[in-house]
Amino acid sequence: MNAIISASQLESDLAGENPPVLLDVRWQLSVAKAAGEPPFDGRAAYEAGHLPGAVFVDLDRELAAAPGAGGRHPLPDVAEFGAAMRGAGVSSGRPVIVYDGGQGWAAARAWWLLRWTGHPDVRVLDGGLTSWKGALETATPKPSAEGDFEPAPGAVRLLDADGAAALARSGVLFDARAGERYRGEVEPIDRVGGHIPGAVSAPTTQNVGTDGRFLPAEDLAARFRELGASDGTDVGVYCGSGVSGAHEVLALAVAGIPAALYVGSWSQWSSDPERPVAVGADPQ
Structure with a gap:
């Protein structure tokens, strides 16, 4: 689907x-x-x-x-x-x-x-x-009945910090943030700029067109292949705090490529001074 x-x-x-x-x-x-x-x-x-x-x-x-x-x-x-x-x-x-x-x-x-x-x-x-071109409403609706959804975690892959570090070495780990944050040139939010060693810069903003809609699936697949996500590659994504990274995981899904998400992302990684930080355009 x-x-x-x-x-x-x-x-x-x-x-x-x-x-x-x-x-x-x-x-x-x-x-x-x-x-x-x-x-x-x-x-x-x-x-x-x-x-x-x-x-x-x-x-x-x-x-x-x-x-x-x-x-x-x-x-x-x-x-x-x-x-x-x-x-x-x-x-x-x-x-x-x-x-x-x-x-x-x-x-x-x-x-x-x-x-x-x-x-x-x-x-x-x-x-x-x-x-959306249809009508909007301002009234706050009340669901006709409470839902029955019971969450069962684990249906898709989740990475922790150690798992993200390992995946950057064994597969491909995409950094979905802006390139300047990946390179460590600016860091407006977190303790320090840079990226997880081995991670590949892949800003999620480049997965959509000027209208905000996703690029065609074949274009997305081509982009991710060029960045290292070939057939059979284990793929993971992180961002600043697990929000824009989810958007990159969605783009990968549109392209037919399953990917794991590191929810803690850079906000967790960079808060630990013991974890290594790479800077510059080279994944290192």
Whole structure:
């Protein structure tokens, strides 16, 4: 099954016999703001207009645990995640479509978590809310019934720090962040810039076109092959905190390439001064 869905196909599915649950996961990375500029408020954006019937999901509270030793967006408590998903109407026998404002990172995090915990049918709206041409609503819907989804972690591969380090040597480990952060030229958030030794720079922003939609599957497959993901290669991904990396895992899925995610990512790796840091364009 394709991991993404077009707006036109979603419109058709919503009119079908088993319409999908819609999850709105609007979120933006928190970085230094200009003086007086308020932080992005995903719920406020949702309340200003969302897909009809969509339920808001808070990435920082429902798709991640509190920042700490596991990084800035560590895995959520599985029981709490399951309760949040059931409260949003998620059931194992009903498709789920997740979307965000258009960047795709937050939606991909929700997609990955649902896949990791065993949901069989979850897709991301390609292009996010900006691709939707239909009407929006401002009312907050209440699911007609609580869902029955019971998370069962482990359905897709998960890497820890040691596993990511090993994969960088034995397979290919993609760094989904911007190239300047990979090279260590800037680091606006974490303790130090650079990358995991052996990791290959593969910014996830290059997986989409100017309209925010993913490149064709064959183009994505060609890109990843050029970066080292040939047939049979063991592939992993990390980013800053396991959000944009989920988007790269999604792009790899569109290309037909399974990949593991290191959720702790650079925020966890770089917090430990004992772990090595490489800088520059060379994976080393």
